[in-house]
Amino acid sequence: MADFDFDHWRRLAEQDPEAYFRARRSAIERFIGTHPANEARRLREMQGYIDCVRLSAGTPMNALLTVSKLMEEHLAALGEQSVALREATERLDAAVAHLDRLERIL
Template sequence: MNLPDFDQLLRLAERQPEALERLRTELINAFINKSQGDTKRRLRGLQFQIDAQRQLHKSPLGACIKISNMMTESFHDMIARLNQPTVETPTTCAKVYQLDIAENEQ
């Protein structure tokens, strides 16, 4: 499914807001359904949070501001994690051979 151009979306918003909402839902679901496993589950959870914020706010602008704040918080969390790497024990093993140099020098 392709995204209509801006003018078509504007006409839908002005004349058929229900159709615009259906299109939004279809496009989101199509995107999420292309995902696999854990990513799909996480995207569904994120979309649930976004939809909840849209329902909680009386105005679209209020919902937009809250969702924007959610994105900003998520971005700051990501930056903090990138700047504070965890120290983990290596999980690979290596076979170590002892070299007896004294025997080789004779």
């Protein structure tokens, strides 16, 4: 993202919306194309969802809010899964430690 020129994209969108959307689609496809096939498929599905949200949102702000909410929900789910994984790891560590103590006794 370091080479992303926001002003260039803004000017293109203002001056030639058709060219903007062609260039946008091309940039998205180039990015997706850098990923393995299984990831590329998921990225295309996600982009399709984002495009549908953009079309149905009515305004760019509504689209932003909808996509942001989706990201927030996914991050919350990842956080919950992280907590569950940490708890399972702690239980596994305790079980392994218990087995080690039993082996020393026997």
